Amino acid sequence: MYDILVYLFENYYTPQACPRADVLASKLAAVGFEHDDIHDALAWLRTLASTTEHCLPLAITPTTQPRASRIYTxxxxxxxGTEAIGFISFLEHTDNLPPALREILIETAQAADHSPLSLAEIKVLALMVLWSQEAEIDHLVFEELLADDEGRPSH
Structure with missing residues (x-):
């Protein structure tokens, strides 16, 4: 699944450039991705779209409000996992992950097929959340998101 998400990021400049789900599934299969991975990736993208729709009112909140601490359940x-939460906190404190996108990332990360998530997995999911919103990303943070610390996850 994660390889597919990275593939989408690398091959489609914006989320709007992606074809419809059925066409995308065919294209991904033609490239050589496994059916189960395609299914998981498309399901995760649907979760991302749904969560984004529900969190949209949070995104309208002005960014000039004082930063609040996020307490995790x-x-x-x-x-x-603590590594993923640490990375989310890093993104938030470097002003690369606004509160609304943080919540979207947390919700969609919980939809992953296993837990806890590795650092490489949370980086891919964070990249996709930011990409889906066409968010501006600091160059150094962008490089960190693309860094292949542990080897790209393949689930």
Missing amino acids: DHEYAAL
Whole structure:
């Protein structure tokens, strides 16, 4: 699934450039991705779209409000793991992940097929959340998101 998400990022400049799900599935299969991985990636993208729609009112909030601390539940810690939560905090504190996108990332990361997530996996998901919103990303943070620390996850 993660290889497919990276493939989408590398091959489609914006989310709007992606074809419809059925056409995309055919294109991904033609490139050589496995059916199960395609299914998982498209399901995750649907979750991302749904979560984004529900969190959209948060994105309208002015960014001049003071930063609030995010308290993670035991369930979120179990699903995400401390490494992923640490990376989310890093993105947030470097002003690359506004609160609305943080919540979208947390929700969609919990939809992953296993837990806890590795650092490489949370980086891919964060990249996709930022890409889906066409968010501006600091160059150094962008390089960190693309860094292949542990080898690209293949789930």
